[in-house]
Amino acid sequence: MKRRLIYITGIISSVVAAFLTLFGFLATNRLMYLKMKDPDVIMKREILAKRFDEKWYETVRKEGLWIHSPNDYLLNTVFLKPLNTKNTVIICHGVTENKTNSIKYARLFERLGFNSVIYDHRRHGESGGKTTSFGYYEKLDLQAIVQFIRKKIGEDALLGIHGESMGAATTILYAGTFDDDADFHIVDCPFSDFTEQVLHVLRMETPLRSTMALRIANLFLKMRDGYTLNLVSPREVIENVQKPMLFIHSMEDEFILPYMTKELYQAKPGDKMLKLFDKGSHAKSFNDNPESYENTVKEFLQRYGFLSKVNTR
Known part of the structure; x- marks a missing residue:
């Protein structure tokens, strides 16, 4: 039972990680390659x-x-x-x-x-x-x-x-x-x-309302293009x-x-x-x-x- 729980938890973690990675790349692509x-x-x-x-x-x-x-x-x-x-x-x-x-x-x-x-x-x-x-x-x-x-x-x-x-x-x-x-x-x-501006656009054009999306985007933006949204202010x-x-x-x-x-x-x-x-x-x-x-x-x-x-x- 314990082994099965660990297995299920691992699968869920992998799915979440894959989703966050996909979201991070898509979100930063939208910004970087508008x-x-x-x-x-x-x-x-x-x-x-x-x-x-x-x-x-x-x-x-x-x-x-x-x-x-x-x-x-x-x-x-x-x-x-x-x-x-x-x-x-x-x-x-x-x-x-x-x-x-x-x-x-x-x-x-x-x-x-x-x-x-x-x-x-x-x-x-x-x-x-x-x-x-x-x-x-x-x-x-x-x-x-x-x-x-x-x-x-x-x-x-x-x-x-x-x-x-x-x-x-x-x-x-x-x-x-x-x-x-x-x-x-x-x-x-x-x-x-720019952080406020991106959040405004997200709320206008998508169902996303949380700043969590911006935190994920910032992580990938830093890795991919060397800066974060809060540095554009x-x-x-x-x-x-x-x-x-x-x-x-x-x-x-x-x-x-x-x-x-x-x-x-x-x-x-x-x-x-x-x-x-x-x-x-x-x-x-x-x-x-x-x-x-x-x-x-x-x-x-x-x-x-x-x-x-x-x-x-």
Whole structure:
């Protein structure tokens, strides 16, 4: 009887271990190898919405760059130079998108007197990198791009960063972790903590409600990609950000909830500004409120004296 109980217990333990292993691999695969949007679909979407002007892009002065990441791959980057200025904004797209999605912001900053740098995050578009880490490794890539562009434009030029969704979280992680070589930041719908964000998505899309799933995912994520979810937390570094920051979110966003941006805004010391749009789902604040969005960015730049510097440099 005792031997039989030990045998049954062993079988149950093996089944549980196999299930947890399978779950761990599937969960981390979903994170690390998140399916990308088709580049052609992104391009057609932006052209139809008149956010991407093919003729402008073909004729605008630009420089293609391959910037080395400290993570040992190349980042596909385009320096757009429609204006005779060194003032520049680096634009970070969201997860599953690519640099085509950044063109609409490049045109916005062109109207405000800035050239732009657009690039593909790791494992996105034409950049290298095997996994998506939602800001953990991406912040190092952004640091490399900031350093490269700062050397290119010089210390006297203005340098800003605009990030959307994952790109916004990456911007905060960069600015709050490293010596910040940018002059200002604009973050549109960032998550404040990736653990909370993953749990929110799980509860939205699956019957899972317990944090046990995250503990299992963390174990396998650490083994497979070298980090855990709790290490991707803009909330933990926002108090280190000293440069002016504009926070943007739309109240209709059900994917990354607006409270996360409010939380980050409250925790950020020094110069800051918050704009919450009534209309717009996730990462759609600009798409649904283009004029108000641009006016908000302009107000932010005016409030902290950047527009006057644009006009004199």
